[in-house]
Amino acid sequence: MAVSQIASEELEPAGELRPEVAGRSPWALAGRRLLRNRVAMVSLGVFLVIVAISFAAPIYAHDIAHTNPFQSNLNGTTVINGQRRPVMQQGGGVLKLGETPIGPTWQRNFFLGADNQGRDVMARVLYGGRSSLAIGIGSAFIACMIATIIGVIAGFFGGMVDGVLSRIMDVIWAFPVYLLAISISTVLLTAPNGLALGPVHIQANSLWLPTMIIAVIYVPYVARPVRGAVLSVREKEFIEAATAMGASNMRIMFSEILPNVISAVIVLLPLMIATTILTESALSYLSIGVQPPNASWGTVIDDGQQLLYTRPMVAIAPGILIVLTVLALNVFGDGVRDALDPRAKVRIGD
Amino acid sequence: MRRSRCVALALPLLMVLAAACGSGSSSSSGSGGGSSSSSGGHYGGTLTLLANSNWGTADPGKNYTLQEWQLLRLTHDGLVQFRAASGSAGTELLPDLATSIPKPTDGGKTYTFTLRPGIKFSDGTPLKASDFVTVFKRQFTIPGPANGFYENLVGGAACLKSSSSCDLSKGVVTDDQAGTVTFHLTAPDPEFLDKLTLPFAFAVPANTPLKDTGNNPPPGTGAYMWKSYDPQHEAVLVRNPYFKEWNPDVQPKGFPDEIDYKFGLSVEAEVTQVENGQADWLFDPAPSDRLNELSTQYASQVHVNPLTAEYYFALNVNIPPFNNPQARQAINFAADRNAYVKIFGGPSLAVPTCQVLPPNFPGYQPYCPYTTNPGDGKWHGPDLAKAKQLVQESGTKGAKVAVVGTTDEVGKAITEQMVSDLNAIGYNASAKLLSGGIQYGYIQNSDNNVQVGYSQWYQDYPAASDFLNVLYGCGGFHPHSDASPNIAGFCDKTIQAQMDAALTQGVTDPAGANKAWAKIDQEVTDQAPMVQLFNPKLIDFVSKRVSGYQFSPQWYMLISQLSVK
Numbered sequence: 001m002a003v004s005q006i007a008s009e010e011l012e013p014a015g016e017l018r019p020e021v022a023g024r025s026p027w028a029l030a031g032r033r034l035l036r037n038r039v040a041m042v043s044l045g046v047f048l049v050i051v052a053i054s055f056a057a058p059i060y061a062h063d064i065a066h067t068n069p070f071q072s073n074l075n076g077t078t079v080i081n082g083q084r085r086p087v088m089q090q091g092g093g094v095l096k097l098g099e100t101p102i103g104p105t106w107q108r109n110f111f112l113g114a115d116n117q118g119r120d121v122m123a124r125v126l127y128g129g130r131s132s133l134a135i136g137i138g139s140a141f142i143a144c145m146i147a148t149i150i151g152v153i154a155g156f157f158g159g160m161v162d163g164v165l166s167r168i169m170d171v172i173w174a175f176p177v178y179l180l181a182i183s184i185s186t187v188l189l190t191a192p193n194g195l196a197l198g199p200v201h202i203q204a205n206s207l208w209l210p211t212m213i214i215a216v217i218y219v220p221y222v223a224r225p226v227r228g229a230v231l232s233v234r235e236k237e238f239i240e241a242a243t244a245m246g247a248s249n250m251r252i253m254f255s256e257i258l259p260n261v262i263s264a265v266i267v268l269l270p271l272m273i274a275t276t277i278l279t280e281s282a283l284s285y286l287s288i289g290v291q292p293p294n295a296s297w298g299t300v301i302d303d304g305q306q307l308l309y310t311r312p313m314v315a316i317a318p319g320i321l322i323v324l325t326v327l328a329l330n331v332f333g334d335g336v337r338d339a340l341d342p343r344a345k346v347r348i349g350d
Numbered sequence: 351m352r353r354s355r356c357v358a359l360a361l362p363l364l365m366v367l368a369a370a371c372g373s374g375s376s377s378s379s380g381s382g383g384g385s386s387s388s389s390g391g392h393y394g395g396t397l398t399l400l401a402n403s404n405w406g407t408a409d410p411g412k413n414y415t416l417q418e419w420q421l422l423r424l425t426h427d428g429l430v431q432f433r434a435a436s437g438s439a440g441t442e443l444l445p446d447l448a449t450s451i452p453k454p455t456d457g458g459k460t461y462t463f464t465l466r467p468g469i470k471f472s473d474g475t476p477l478k479a480s481d482f483v484t485v486f487k488r489q490f491t492i493p494g495p496a497n498g499f500y501e502n503l504v505g506g507a508a509c510l511k512s513s514s515s516c517d518l519s520k521g522v523v524t525d526d527q528a529g530t531v532t533f534h535l536t537a538p539d540p541e542f543l544d545k546l547t548l549p550f551a552f553a554v555p556a557n558t559p560l561k562d563t564g565n566n567p568p569p570g571t572g573a574y575m576w577k578s579y580d581p582q583h584e585a586v587l588v589r590n591p592y593f594k595e596w597n598p599d600v601q602p603k604g605f606p607d608e609i610d611y612k613f614g615l616s617v618e619a620e621v622t623q624v625e626n627g628q629a630d631w632l633f634d635p636a637p638s639d640r641l642n643e644l645s646t647q648y649a650s651q652v653h654v655n656p657l658t659a660e661y662y663f664a665l666n667v668n669i670p671p672f673n674n675p676q677a678r679q680a681i682n683f684a685a686d687r688n689a690y691v692k693i694f695g696g697p698s699l700a701v702p703t704c705q706v707l708p709p710n711f712p713g714y715q716p717y718c719p720y721t722t723n724p725g726d727g728k729w730h731g732p733d734l735a736k737a738k739q740l741v742q743e744s745g746t747k748g749a750k751v752a753v754v755g756t757t758d759e760v761g762k763a764i765t766e767q768m769v770s771d772l773n774a775i776g777y778n779a780s781a782k783l784l785s786g787g788i789q790y791g792y793i794q795n796s797d798n799n800v801q802v803g804y805s806q807w808y809q810d811y812p813a814a815s816d817f818l819n820v821l822y823g824c825g826g827f828h829p830h831s832d833a834s835p836n837i838a839g840f841c842d843k844t845i846q847a848q849m850d851a852a853l854t855q856g857v858t859d860p861a862g863a864n865k866a867w868a869k870i871d872q873e874v875t876d877q878a879p880m881v882q883l884f885n886p887k888l889i890d891f892v893s894k895r896v897s898g899y900q901f902s903p904q905w906y907m908l909i910s911q912l913s914v915k
Binding site: 075090092095097098116117186190204205287291292302307 | 639643644647652689699752757759765774792798
């Protein structure tokens with residue numbers, strides 16, 4: 001990470017803006033700054049490539065590898081270099097103990113080898129990416145959305161409303177993230193009908209279950225800074241003006257205040273996605289996230305852990321993708337923060 | 351008994367093998383001076399054993415794990431015991447603390463034992479007949495998974511209801527002068543002698559507290575005694591100075607002077623330590639990715655033995671879709687048992703099965719209707735066409751099915767295979783994985799509406815009822831309880847009447863009773879309240895310096911009969 005100077009815009013005397021700055025909205029200026037940040041753009045590119053190949057998993061599985069990654073294939077065979085070979089190979093020696101899955105073939109089928117169910121690891125990793133990314137992105141958006149609403153309401157109304165909402169957030173925050181996630185997941189997994197809240201009914205094997213659990217546990221992490229920003233903004237003169245003109249509370253909150261605090265949420269969003277992907281992988285690794293036969297990067301690592309000694313690629317491949325994804329999102333998140341908050345003194349790039 | 355490969359459990363008729371994960375320091379085993387026996391074994395030295403985790407309480411009145419039972423067998427004795435020997439000889443019942451095995455009187459309801467004279471506990475206290483009153487009282491005053499084993503004693507049922515006012519004076523009658531212990535039962539029990547071989551019935555001094563002694567097991571009469579038990583680090587057994595060999599067929603003098611049982615290493619590290627000669631044996635099953643290595647490089651140190659045990663899925667017969675017998679038979683036809691065998695480590699480590707009783711078990715007659723080319727009692731392959739036809743006829747096609755499995759390596763893979771098998775015949779199946787400590791109680795409780803539950807069963811003692819009556823008898827089904835070993839909720843009045851008759855017959859005519867159990871085994875298999883998968887085999891991996899390996903079908907590896915060079 002490089003340390004840069006205070007953003008050049010800050011040094012411009014008032015009323016003497018450079019031609020490329022004059023007349024542009026703050027959002028356009030932020031976008032312009034972001035596009036100029038090559039490191040952030042490369043990171044975004046890496047992330048988008050991972051998203052693209054993950055969401056192309058069905059194409060890979062059906063049209064390239066010709067495999068069903070959700071079906072056990074312990075008695076299956078495959079053709080490697082014109083020779084038919086069993087996917088699971090019986091142990092050698094006199095005792096013939098154990099069954100070892102086929103290793104990476106670097107060909108269309110079993111490119112990264114098979115897991116302990118005889119399934120194509122490459123296809124499982126790509127499908128796993130779909131689940132991990134969908135849950136990570138989904139839960140981060142849901143967390144940010146709920147947190148924004150809570151933060152704006154708490155910050156705007158203050159008093160008892162703020163007290164109640166803030167204490168609820170404090171209670172959630174008081175628990176270690178993973179302890180809370182594991183506890184909720186275990187309870188909901190053992191509930192005969194999954195999550196049933198009024199009209200909302202989520203089965204235990206649905207991807208929505210880990211999505212909602214992860215979203216809920218991260219709400220306070222976004223709600224708090226949003227509330228802080230609202231507390232600052234609501235004292236501004238334009239809010240007083242809107243109040244004097246008879247604007248309703250709803251209008252003030254969501255038309256006047258929200259646009260002024262949303263940049264804080266946007267800065268947090270990519271970092272939240274990175275965090276939620278990690279959380280999802282951890283929960284799935286512990287078998288309390290995505291449930292079989294679905295895959296996620298966490299479940300594939302769990303499968304690979306049993307094969308570390310003989311088939312390390314099963315665990316390494318999803319591990320690499322998690323690292324790349326989280327790194328890309330974190331670097332991109334820093335870029336977004338730099339773009340939206342040019343006063344920040346420590347920035348990546350430039 | 352039930353054993354988990356990964357997480358220790360303790361519930362009625364449940365027995366544990368292993369444990370969770372952890373780390374710890376390395377260990378080394380040394381050997382001291384000694385002498386040689388006439389059989390060539392070497393007396394002396396220290397035997398070092400490894401396990402990933404400890405076995406919980408060390409009290410023989412409460413502990414229900416194979417892991418500790420293998421040691422309690424060396425430190426304590428019961429009135430009777432199975433011969434300490436390999437093969438079928440190991441199922442022979444012999445007198446241990448008793449001078450002989452009595453014939454039951456009073457229509458099979460009374461057993462009178464006479465104690466051998468001159469036996470002392472490891473603290474020097476002489477063994478008395480009245481010690482056994484304490485032994486059996488403790489079974490009702492210490493809450494535990496096996497409280498029901500001795501309910502049949504006169505007064506036992508009342509003790510089970512109220513332990514504070516437990517009175518066994520009419521159930522266990524002792525005479526210290528004559529050295530006799532007399533048991534009075536409320537009804538004939540053909541398995542009573544088998545139950546006396548369990549550590550719950552091992553002799554402890556009369557002054558032993560009527561509560562769990564935790565990490566301080568009470569003195570015993572065996573060849574070894576407990577020097578220490580620190581659940582975080584190790585247990586140490588040394589020779590009992592008061593032990594004199596009275597029946598080497600059941601309680602032989604052991605070879606090592608000291609047995610160190612260390613905890614905390616990962617199983618991978620345990621394998622490496624035994625390979626390097628830093629330890630002599632690991633309790634935990636070797637990880638699947640090390641099996642080929644053991645098979646090819648350490649074959650002479652590996653011992654594989656069949657177990658009288660089974661891995662299976664219980665099908666809930668009281669809720670859809672498996673309240674339909676055709677649906678149950680369909681998944682039995684569809685289950686690819688070869689795949690399950692591969693998950694467990696291949697044909698060298700498991701044998702496919704369709705029936706409840708394991709091979710070489712009382713009442714066992716090969717039977718497998720759920721296969722291609724049935725008739726010879728063996729499983730040859732899945733019959734998917736037949737399975738799909740049965741699903742169609744049952745009207746259950748497309749039904750949602752949740753398979754509740756465990757999160758350990760084998761449990762997870764087996765559960766996923768069952769999901770695949772169910773989906774292959776038209777069900778909409780998914781898995782629900784729970785840690786072993788939660789899963790076993792969860793699948794037993796009918797409130798959880800578990801449709802398919804993964805489980806295992808290991809014999810408590812060699813009796814057909816220990817499988818059939820416990821797992822599929824009406825008495826094994828306790829609705830709304832986490833302690834309901836009849837997970838399928840199967841209760842067929844006709845079959846139950848046959849079981850009751852076989853139990854009664856077993857008191858006077860064991861051979862005839864075993865024929866009856868064989869027929870019951872087939873009838874239960876036909877009703878298919880479960881999908882039997884395979885009978886497992888056990889790998890024992892010992893260090894190079896160890897010799898004299900023996901495997902008892904009841905107690906598995908006979909630890910004290912290993913000699914270290």
